[in-house]
Amino acid sequence: MPHDHHDHLSPSGHPYRPDDDHPLTYWQQMEIAVRELLIEKGVTTAAAINAQIETMDARSPAHGAAVVARAWTDHDFRAALLKDASAATRDMGFDIGPMRLIALENTDTIHNIVVCTLCSCYPRNLLGLPPDWYKSRAYRSRTVKEPRKVLAEFGVTLPDSTTVRVHDSTADMRYVVIPQRPAGTDGWQADDLATLVTRDSMIGTGLAKTPDAA
């Protein structure tokens, strides 16, 4: 009887969830204080901050997927991407700001996977915000020590003939993996190929989708 009238049920018939109100943490207070001071002193404006948030929210894995699909279909672009991924993605029209990007290409014998053990460095200026698990202590600590077990938990089991290369994003560079192009996609256009490129495949915790799974 989910829609009976009970005090502990909301009008939709579901139990009320407790409010998650809690005092601001130290760093939340600091962020608000610094932000308000910067606005009060005229260093920046609330509109400029909102615009920056909107710019970041507009970035998504679809941007990276377009880059990967073009690398699969355009030999010159692939070469340029591997040489200087920042320049190649900018030339393609993506505003990646000051980000310095390295593209890592998966092959029949090499599988790349990206982690940031020190914090949560991620190519946000291309792919948008990282998934929560990317920032978890478990992912950050286990990926450098037992990457194949982590990969298996993501559903990726690699043969012993494949070398796993873990990339710890410790300093100024950010990384995007170019997954292998799936079989059965001969003749596909880049726009269609991009639909096969998942966020996880560009972190290295997944593979590109196959046409039958897409």
Added chain:
Amino acid sequence: MSNDRQYMRVRADMPPGHVRTPSYLRGKIGWVERTLGPFPNPEQLAYGLNAQALPLLRVRFSMAEVWGAATAHPNDTIDAEIYSHWLEPAEAPHAP
């Protein structure tokens, strides 16, 4: 080809402060994958000091070197970006 590798050891120091050299790689030997930079030293940058521009090296380590020969896949690798002042030339580590 491996004879051409430029091996480096990561300093085994444990200084206080903002350091971007992961502890698990300190004292380990790897080879230079590529050289980047120069980039400002984050150990100074983090404190608002005039930061020295330093080469940043991508160093590649074998799983055997980092976690010991008994590790499940000793030939898998870890690449990390290490600032030059954390590196000193080294001999190739002995094969496990």
